[in-house]
Structures are given as structure tokens and as C-alpha cells.
Amino acid sequence: MTNSLPTAKPYLAAIKPYKAGKTARHPDVAPIKLSSNENAYGPSPKALEAFRTAAGSLHRYAESSCVALREELVQMHGGTPDHYVCGAGSDELIGLLIHAYAGAGDEILFPEHAFLMYRIYTLAAGATPVTAKEVNRRADVDALLAAVNERTKIVFLANPNNPTGTYLPATEVKRLRAHLPQHIILALDGAYTECVDAADYEDGMAQALSMPNVVVLRTFSKLYGLPALRLGWMCADASIIEAIHRVRSPFNVNGVAQIVGLAALRDQEYLHQQRGLMLHQRAFMTKELRALGVHVEDSQGNFVLADVGTREEAVRLMAGLEQHHIYVRDVEAYYLPTCIRITMGTEEENQRVLAVWKELQA
Numbered sequence: 001m002t003n004s005l006p007t008a009k010p011y012l013a014a015i016k017p018y019k020a021g022k023t024a025r026h027p028d029v030a031p032i033k034l035s036s037n038e039n040a041y042g043p044s045p046k047a048l049e050a051f052r053t054a055a056g057s058l059h060r061y062a063e064s065s066c067v068a069l070r071e072e073l074v075q076m077h078g079g080t081p082d083h084y085v086c087g088a089g090s091d092e093l094i095g096l097l098i099h100a101y102a103g104a105g106d107e108i109l110f111p112e113h114a115f116l117m118y119r120i121y122t123l124a125a126g127a128t129p130v131t132a133k134e135v136n137r138r139a140d141v142d143a144l145l146a147a148v149n150e151r152t153k154i155v156f157l158a159n160p161n162n163p164t165g166t167y168l169p170a171t172e173v174k175r176l177r178a179h180l181p182q183h184i185i186l187a188l189d190g191a192y193t194e195c196v197d198a199a200d201y202e203d204g205m206a207q208a209l210s211m212p213n214v215v216v217l218r219t220f221s222k223l224y225g226l227p228a229l230r231l232g233w234m235c236a237d238a239s240i241i242e243a244i245h246r247v248r249s250p251f252n253v254n255g256v257a258q259i260v261g262l263a264a265l266r267d268q269e270y271l272h273q274q275r276g277l278m279l280h281q282r283a284f285m286t287k288e289l290r291a292l293g294v295h296v297e298d299s300q301g302n303f304v305l306a307d308v309g310t311r312e313e314a315v316r317l318m319a320g321l322e323q324h325h326i327y328v329r330d331v332e333a334y335y336l337p338t339c340i341r342i343t344m345g346t347e348e349e350n351q352r353v354l355a356v357w358k359e360l361q362a
């Protein structure tokens with residue numbers, strides 16, 4: 001026996017670990033955290049009430065397949081419970097989908113500025129990430145289709161996309177699906193579906209419920225205001241859902257998340273109210289930042305992407321904001337080194353960002 005050390009699989013060395021959005025390091029100041037696309041107002045009061053009741057069942061294993069949540073999703077979106085599986089955030093479901101369908105020699109395809117977890121989980125599975133060029137920071141269906149080959153297993157499309165905020169209209173998503181061979185999965189990541197107000201957008205649920213190869217992913221982490229809970233869901237053909245059930249851990253969604261998530265789902269009134277507040281702030285921030293001469297993409301997410309022209313200026317502004325305890329997202333890792341992603345905070349927080357930004361520009 002040689003005296004060598006344990007070695008992780010060598011292909012894991014290509015993974016750059018995901019860096020979460022920054023927050024304050026001083027416990028004595030309340031930061032303005034606009035770096036993780038959270039909902040500054042938090043979740044439904046009914047969800048918080050459910051959280052307190054959930055304390056009474058911590059000593060029991062939770063139901064293992066999220067039956068109540070899946071039945072509620074059937075009520076809301078149609079299909080049957082076997083069209084749905086829940087996960088510890090949609091992140092987990094992205095990972096499980098890749099794990100179930102791809103391995104060494106397979107390719108996973110996504111647009112240039114796509115959500116980072118697609119790449120990370122692809123590399124973790126030993127598969128190969130492939131990116132397709134975007135046009136004006138928007139996913140390009142022709143470029144995606146041109147990159148498809150016999151090794152392609154899954155095409156990921158966040159619609160709307162994080163961090164660009166851009167989206168594809170329903171006609172473009174349908175064109176992508178129509179030209180994709182049926183053995184390739186089209187995974188539509190709807191993390192920001194609740195934030196969309198574009199009239200030509202569709203959430204993809206009709207396709208996920210009727211096509212054998214369309215998957216929709218959703219989360220409670222963004223507009224629902226429950227990221228610490230770790231809860232997301234997937235809708236797809238029953239055969240895909242079954243594959244996920246085979247690879248997931250038996251209690252992947254904790255019991256508290258199941259109880260609180262159900263209460264949040266049932267309070268659509270609160271969600272609707274939050275959506276109204278967010279849409280108003282998004283329009284306001286887009287307009288105000290543009291008035292300062294900043295290039296801001298039209299966004300369909302709960303954030304805006306500001307292009308400040310150079311990397312130096314982006315770094316300078318982020319450091320300046322941080323001095324005022326304002327934390328935004330550096331998106332260099334998304335190949336957008338001159339951009340800053342700003343989550344919509346409360347009205348007061350956004351006003352503060354604008355005031356500090358003006359000061360820093362002067």
C-alpha cells in the first residue's frame with residue numbers, strides 16, 4: 001500500500017465554487033442587501049405563522065414526497081401530482097436533473113450569460129458545459145440550435161434570465177422547442193416568472209404538462225421571499241419526474257419548508273401585492289438610473305442590470321456603495337465585468353441607492 005491521500009475526481013477541479021451575494025460584515029449596521037434577488041419585504045405573514053406552528057413537528061420525519069404541496073400545485077397549474085417534484089431550492093432540482101440525464105461525454109447547453117449553477121452542476125456530473133452566444137444580452141434561439149449535437153442532453157433557458165433580466169417571448173421559446181429533437185430536454189427555469197409583465201411571455205407550464213421533454217423549474221426564493229427555507233419545484237412529464245424521484249434523497253425537502261411553502265402558495269393575494277410593489281420599483285429604478293446616464297437593460301426580473309461602461313468604474317461604484325453599507329452584485333463571473341446587478345429593495349432602500357449613486361458619480 002502506498003501512503004497516498006484521498007483524491008477527489010480530477011474533473012471537479014474545473015469548478016469555480018458559487019459565490020453568494022455579499023452582505024455586511026459589521027453586526028452593528030443594518031445593511032441594504034441588494035445582491036441576491038431576495039424580496040426585501042419578506043414572505044407572507046401567513047407563511048410566517050405557519051413557520052411558528054411547524055416548530056411542533058420538528059421531532060418527526062416529514063412526509064417524503066411533498067404530497068400536500070404537489071396537490072396544491074395541481075390545483076393551481078393543472079396536471080396530476082406525478083407531474084411535480086419538489087426540491088431543496090430549484091438549485092437542487094437543476095443538479096438532480098443533470099445528474100439523472102447527463103454524465104461523461106454528454107453536453108449541457110445554455111446561453112452565454114446564463115445562471116452559474118448550470119455550469120457548476122454540469123461539471124460536477126463530469127459532463128461538458130457548452131454556451132451559445134447571446135444577441136444584445138438576450139438568449140438567441142438560432143445560436144442555441146446551432147450548438148445542438150448528438151451529445152446534447154439538456155438545454156437550459158432561464159426565462160427571464162438572471163443576471164441580464166432579459167426574456168424570450170413565447171413564440172421564440174416555442175420555436176426553440178419545435179426544432180429540438182425530442183430526446184433532448186428543454187429546461188425552462190422560471191425563477192422570476194412571478195416578476196414578468198411582458199404581454200408576449202408564457203411560463204411554459206402548458207408545454208411542461210403536454211410535451212415529453214419540457215421541464216419547468218420554479219422557486220420560493222425570489223418574489224415569494226423564502227430563500228432560507230430552500231424550496232423549489234419542477235413540472236414535467238411523469239417519466240422525467242420519476243427519474244428525479246430515483247436520484248433525490250428521501251427527505252430532500254424538510255418538513256418546515258413543506259408547511260411554510262404550502263401557506264405561501266395559498267396566499268396568492270400577498271404575492272400579487274408584492275408583485276405590484278416590485279414592478280413599480282423596477283420601473284422607477286430603471287428610469288432613474290437611465291436619467292443618470294447609466295445603461296440599464298429592460299428587466300423582467302426583480303432586479304436591474306446596470307452597465308457602467310468599464311470594469312474600473314464598476315469596481316469603484318461597488319466599493320463606494322459598500323462604504324454606505326449597500327451591497328449589490330458583481331456579475332464579472334457571468335462574463336459581464338462592466339455591469340452591476342441591483343435587486344429591487346424597499347422604496348426607501350432604492351431611494352438611498354440612487355442618492356449614494358449620484359454622490360459617487362459627481
Ligand SMILES: *Cc1c(COP(=O)(O)O)cnc(C)c1O
Nearest residue numbers: 089090091115158162191219221
Ligand atoms: C435564484 C435562482 C435559482 C435558484 O434558486 P433556489 O434558491 O435554489 O430555488 C435558479 N435559477 C435562477 C435563474 C435563479 O436566479
